Amino acid sequence: MKPGLILAATLAASAAQAETLTVYAPDYFASEWGPGPAIRDAFEAECGCELEYVTGDLLPRILLEGERTRADVAIGFNSDVMKQARETGLFGPHGLDLSPLTLPIDWDDDIFVPFNWSYTAFVYDNTKIENPPQSFHELVNSEEDWTIAIQDPRTSISGLAMVLWGKEVFGDEAEDAWAKLAPKVTTVTRGWSEAYGLFTDGEVDMVLSYTTSPAYHIIAEEDETKSAALFEEGHYFLVETAAKLGNTDQPELADRFMAFILSPTFQEIIPTANWSYPAALPEDQWPEAFSQLNYPEKAIFLNEDEAAALRDEAIEEWRAAFSQ
Amino acid sequence: MARRVFAISLWPGLIAAALVALLSLGTLAAVALRAESFSALNRFDWLAVRFTLVQAALSAALSVGFAIPAARALARRRFRGRTLLVTLLGAPFILPTIVAILGLTAVFGRSGAVSVLLGWAGFEPISIYGFHGVVLAHVFFNLPLATRLLLQGWGTIPAERFRLAAALQFGPRDLFRHIEIPMLREIVPGALTVIFLICTTSFAVALTFGGGPRATTVELAIYEAFRYDFNLGKASLLALIQVLICVAAALVSLRFGVPQIGQVGLDRTVQRFDAAGIGTRSADAFWMALVSLFLLAPLVAIALRGATGLADLPAPVWEAALRSLLTALGSAALAIVLSLTLALSALRWRWLEGVGMTAIAASPLVMGTGLYIMLFAVTDPANWALLITALVNAAMSLPFILRALGPALATAERDYGRLADSLGMTGRTRLRFVLLPRLGAPLGFSAGLAAALSMGDLGVITLFARPDSATLPLQIYRLMGSYRMDQAMGAALLLLGLSLALFYIFDLWGRRRA
Numbered sequence: 001m002k003p004g005l006i007l008a009a010t011l012a013a014s015a016a017q018a019e020t021l022t023v024y025a026p027d028y029f030a031s032e033w034g035p036g037p038a039i040r041d042a043f044e045a046e047c048g049c050e051l052e053y054v055t056g057d058l059l060p061r062i063l064l065e066g067e068r069t070r071a072d073v074a075i076g077f078n079s080d081v082m083k084q085a086r087e088t089g090l091f092g093p094h095g096l097d098l099s100p101l102t103l104p105i106d107w108d109d110d111i112f113v114p115f116n117w118s119y120t121a122f123v124y125d126n127t128k129i130e131n132p133p134q135s136f137h138e139l140v141n142s143e144e145d146w147t148i149a150i151q152d153p154r155t156s157i158s159g160l161a162m163v164l165w166g167k168e169v170f171g172d173e174a175e176d177a178w179a180k181l182a183p184k185v186t187t188v189t190r191g192w193s194e195a196y197g198l199f200t201d202g203e204v205d206m207v208l209s210y211t212t213s214p215a216y217h218i219i220a221e222e223d224e225t226k227s228a229a230l231f232e233e234g235h236y237f238l239v240e241t242a243a244k245l246g247n248t249d250q251p252e253l254a255d256r257f258m259a260f261i262l263s264p265t266f267q268e269i270i271p272t273a274n275w276s277y278p279a280a281l282p283e284d285q286w287p288e289a290f291s292q293l294n295y296p297e298k299a300i301f302l303n304e305d306e307a308a309a310l311r312d313e314a315i316e317e318w319r320a321a322f323s324q
Numbered sequence: 325m326a327r328r329v330f331a332i333s334l335w336p337g338l339i340a341a342a343l344v345a346l347l348s349l350g351t352l353a354a355v356a357l358r359a360e361s362f363s364a365l366n367r368f369d370w371l372a373v374r375f376t377l378v379q380a381a382l383s384a385a386l387s388v389g390f391a392i393p394a395a396r397a398l399a400r401r402r403f404r405g406r407t408l409l410v411t412l413l414g415a416p417f418i419l420p421t422i423v424a425i426l427g428l429t430a431v432f433g434r435s436g437a438v439s440v441l442l443g444w445a446g447f448e449p450i451s452i453y454g455f456h457g458v459v460l461a462h463v464f465f466n467l468p469l470a471t472r473l474l475l476q477g478w479g480t481i482p483a484e485r486f487r488l489a490a491a492l493q494f495g496p497r498d499l500f501r502h503i504e505i506p507m508l509r510e511i512v513p514g515a516l517t518v519i520f521l522i523c524t525t526s527f528a529v530a531l532t533f534g535g536g537p538r539a540t541t542v543e544l545a546i547y548e549a550f551r552y553d554f555n556l557g558k559a560s561l562l563a564l565i566q567v568l569i570c571v572a573a574a575l576v577s578l579r580f581g582v583p584q585i586g587q588v589g590l591d592r593t594v595q596r597f598d599a600a601g602i603g604t605r606s607a608d609a610f611w612m613a614l615v616s617l618f619l620l621a622p623l624v625a626i627a628l629r630g631a632t633g634l635a636d637l638p639a640p641v642w643e644a645a646l647r648s649l650l651t652a653l654g655s656a657a658l659a660i661v662l663s664l665t666l667a668l669s670a671l672r673w674r675w676l677e678g679v680g681m682t683a684i685a686a687s688p689l690v691m692g693t694g695l696y697i698m699l700f701a702v703t704d705p706a707n708w709a710l711l712i713t714a715l716v717n718a719a720m721s722l723p724f725i726l727r728a729l730g731p732a733l734a735t736a737e738r739d740y741g742r743l744a745d746s747l748g749m750t751g752r753t754r755l756r757f758v759l760l761p762r763l764g765a766p767l768g769f770s771a772g773l774a775a776a777l778s779m780g781d782l783g784v785i786t787l788f789a790r791p792d793s794a795t796l797p798l799q800i801y802r803l804m805g806s807y808r809m810d811q812a813m814g815a816a817l818l819l820l821g822l823s824l825a826l827f828y829i830f831d832l833w834g835r836r837r838a
Contacts, residue, residue: 027798030791032640033806053791054706061787063554064358064693065700084554147434152531154548186434187453188536190528190544193804197426200809203433216807275807319368322536 019049021253024062024071027055035273042265049253059085066090067247072254075115075242075261078157080164080311082112082241083304092246094258100280101262104299105237112241114279115261116270119211119235119296120161121228122148128205132229136169139229140180147186149195150208153315156191157238160315162208164307165236167314168300174314178321188322211235211296216275218289227294234298239279333751337669340662341679347719348686351694352563358697359557372540373565379455379530379539380523383462384516390463391470391515392508394615397608398471399478407835409612410475411828413619417468418776418823420797421528422804423816427622428452428461428533430629437621457533462526466519468619469724473518476728476766477511478504480735496604514727517577521570521684521723542566546687556693563690570685574678626817633814641799641815645822648796651714652778652826658718659774660767663725667733668755670726677726684723691716692784709788713795717778724777725770729763736762768834772827779823796822 021043023030030036030053040051054061058076062069062085069090077085085091093110101107107114122139124132129146133139139146151159163174170177186204189195199207206229217223242261244254260266264285267278271287283291302310398410416424431437432452439449452460481503489499527543534540542562549558663680670676695712699705705712736759744758760767782797794802796819803812 027786027791027802028805031794031802031806032638032791033802033808036791055791056787057551060551060554060693064696068700070704152537152544154537154552155531155544182536185536186451187532188534190531193801194422194425194528194532196807197422197804197809197812198429198433201426201429201433202435203429213807220807319537323538 019250019253021047021049021051021250021257022054022070022072023051023257024054024056024058024069024074024076026058026076029053029076029274030055033273035269038269038273039266042269043257043260046260046265047253047256051257062090063088069245071245072248072250073242073244073257075240077112077241077243079239079241079302079304080157080160080307083308085243086111086304090246091243092248094244095255096259096262098262102278102280102282103239105301107239109241112243113258113261114239114241115266116274116276116279117237117239118276119228119237119299120158120165121209121211121213121230121235121296122206123199123209123213123226123228124206125199125202125225126227127225132227133231134229135232136166136177137233139231140170140177146184146206147204148181148184148206148208149198149204150185150188151192151195152188152190153318156189158192158208158210159188160311161236161238163314163318164302164310165300166318167310168236168302169231169233175317175321178318179324182322182324185322210238210276211293212271212275212277212290215271215287215289215293218292219272219287230294230296232297234300235296237299237301239301240276334669334672336665337667337676340665341669341676344662344666344683344719344722345679347691347695347716348682349567351691351698352560352567352686354694354697355556355563355690356560359555359560361555362557362561363555365558365561368540369542369545369562372542372545373569375539376524376541376543377569379458379462379541380520380526383459383466383523384520386459386463387466387470387519388474388512388515390467390615391474392512393607393611394467395471395474395478396504397611398475400604401608401612407832408828409616410472411824411831412623413616414468414472414827415623415820415824416464416619417466418773418780418827419465420780420782420800420816420819422782422797422800423626423780423820424461424465424622425529425532426629426813426816427626428464430625431621432457432460437625452533453535455534455539457535458526458530458539461529461533462519462523464619464622465529466522467615469522470515470519471615472769473515473727474508474511476769477507477731479765480732481507496601510731513577514731517573517681518684518723518727520573521681524566524569524685525687542569543687543689546689550689550693559687559690559693563687566687567682567685570682571678574681578674578678623820626813626820630813630815630817630820633810633812634817635814637811637814637818640794641796641803641811641818644794644796644799645818647710647793648779648819649822649826651710651717651795652775654711654714655717655721655778656771656775656826656830658714659721659725660771662718663722663729663770664767666722667726667729668759670730671734671737677730680722680726683719688716688720688784692787695784696787705788706790706793709785709790709793710795712788713781713785714778716784717781718774720781721770721774721777724773728766728769728773732763732766733759764834764836766834768831771834772830775830776823776827779819779826 028034036053043051058074059081091111094113103117133142153159153163166177167174195207198204211228214226214228217226244258248254262280267281270278271290429436434449442449485503489503525543526541530539530541546559546562549555666676666680696705740758744754749758780797785795785798800812800815803815
């Protein structure tokens with residue numbers, strides 16, 4: 001009887017102690033050099049609980065685990081996969097007031113809360129290219145012998161963003177546009193890291209990346225040789241969101257974390273840890289280098305239905321053009 | 325051999341085979357069982373299959389083709405630093421993909437060394453991107469393996485045969501025909517198969533150097549099915565095709581594997597009486613220089629770029645390095661146990677070697693996912709991340725180890741089996757006194773290879789790892805993913821150094837014992 005009681009008491013004590021919120025996140029987010037650790041520390045200080053990240057391919061993992069997933073919150077859904085995530089029925093409403101959001105678009109979703117955003121852009125070395133393209137049309141049609149590295153839309157979020165961006169800009173002529181771009185593209189990589197590595201190695205003049213990429217070089221390296229080419233047609237707007245699991249066993253902590261996402265503490269970590277724009281922070285509170293950057297005037301945003309509807313066709317056209 | 329009562333217990337080999345089959349085919353079954361629907365393959369999938377086969381076949385042929393003169397030159401020359409050179413030449417095979425990509429572009433890329441040299445000579449720069457880029461990268465990765473396997477083959481030729489050949493006044497050509505070709509007939513089919521299979525599961529290399537979606541491999545199609553459509557049915561269908569390709573290739577290779585006629589040697593230092601001529605000297609020098617330049621230049625590029633970043637590596641990188649080292653040692657131990665038991669039992673049942681080979685055809689993505697499904701049913705997979713990584717890497721290195729270990733074991737058993745039988749040596753005694761002493765070199769090589777491969781692997785860990793249990797390759801990706809290219813290159817150099825050191829130490833230990 002006695003050992004049983006002690007065991008029960010110990011279990012109860014450790015259960016009370018170990019209020020743990022499990023957050024599924026992409027690897028880059030939770031890594032030592034991502035925003036994850038600072039966000040965890042700030043949240044733990046506030047909630048008196050523990051926050052544990054589980055990393056990996058976010059959506060495939062949750063789809064694999066289904067109802068039995070240990071996740072309480074999942075952070076890092078791109079708008080291009082939100083539809084699929086929503087259709088799992090695994091996520092519950094956040095119940096938050098979204099008025100703190102400072103996105104360049106309207107956002108009104110009862111499940112997914114945006115935490116950062118960015119614009120896809122072609123980043124170039126401004127010591128090598130003096131007359132960068134002013135538009136997507138110019139990039140495609142130019143006679144200049146620029147060399148470009150892009151990412152495969154089938155394996156990378158930014159690659160997928162590019163084909164959707166192109167589809168919006170060129171419409172029915174997207175395939176022709178890709179065919180004209182193809183000779184300038186030195187190579188197509190699996191992910192952003194490989195392509196950006198080729199760019200910083202001087203292997204290509206331009207790389208598909210984000211308008212905020214130069215901010216990293218300016219702030220962390222005091223290097224002002226990298227710029228993003230601004231296109232008059234507008235730039236593809238990528239937003240990353242978080243959602244609460246519907247059957248989480250930590251509903252209160254999960255709700256607190258969802259609310260924490262919109263707090264200044266969380267948002268101030270985003271720019272220089274994630275190198276993207278914060279979703280709920282007025283522009284005058286951004287780091288200085290972010291304000292130095294030029295901004296696209298127009299956001300091209302596809303909501304999840306539009307993105308899902310265009311995705312297969314856009315990838316097929318891109319693939320057909322690049323396979324010739 | 326068949327009528328002899330088998331001298332060593334077979335069941336450990338069967339258990340090992342079952343474990344490997346579970347990892348390769350069992351995981352595939354687990355994924356297939358989870359699939360909700362099976363959609364047919366489309367035109368692009370079949371194009372991917374074709375591309376995969378063509379590039380893998382060409383890569384294998386070129387790797388082995390260049391390895392033959394290179395290994396021959398290394399086999400008949402003795403010079404200072406030869407051991408070190410052999411180890412360094414092996415390095416590309418164990419490089420993590422991402423590191424190798426950066427090294428190769430530094431040499432063969434548009435602004436790489438070769439293009440610069442060509443520019444000085446007034447030629448157009450070369451482009452590494454396209455079909456030839458994929459093949460070039462695969463030869464870079466696999467020429468070292470082919471060279472090592474063939475070198476091992478040359479090592480198995482008894483010294484006495486070269487004496488006899490010298491006594492018979494064989495010239496290099498006769499020697500090649502009567503002594504070296506029979507050995508090559510035994511080793512080459514296996515080497516071709518292994519490299520062909522490695523290239524079939526290529527993914528990031530094919531994508532980066534392929535230049536675009538023309539270079540779509542089956543593995544990429546699996547990734548696409550899994551990650552973007554979450555179509556487990558299609559992923560497992562594609563993975564099954566990959567396994568079928570493997571089985572076909574393995575069957576072909578078994579068919580051509582001609583057993584050597586037994587001839588007992590006394591393990592003397594090999595004296596190559598044929599190697600003195602100026603013709604063979606210059607030919608050997610040419611091949612060794614060519615292969616060294618091709619394989620070492622990218623390594624030098626990595627070292628040059630990484631040197632600056634190495635100085636200020638953050639603490640998590642060192643922690644990851646320690647984690648990777650421990651995982652690699654565990655993986656090497658597992659690999660030796662698995663391969664030795666398998667190879668012993670394969671003396672009796674050759675098909676067991678085929679089972680060992682299946683690990684290479686398994687898609688790492690499907691294997692990881694299948695394991696995840698199986699483990700998730702009973703426990704939290706993240707708690708087992710490093711053990712799983714060690715086990716999966718051990719299984720992945722089996723095909724290579726079996727190629728190195730199998731023939732050596734067969735030779736030992738063939739040459740000394742009857743003697744051991746007559747002395748009544750069975751079980752552990754036979755293993756310890758008859759077989760193991762003859763296996764020093766391949767065992768050391770195998771342990772080194774398994775450890776080094778595990779160091780560089782970035783497959784399964786990404787599916788399982790907690791943020792705080794990252795391995796060194798994963799940290800490199802993380803550094804690159806957060807713009808820290810210099811530190812990433814420093815970490816890459818650290819990884820290269822550690823992998824090489826592991827390989828060198830084990831290999832040296834093996835050859836000291838041999």
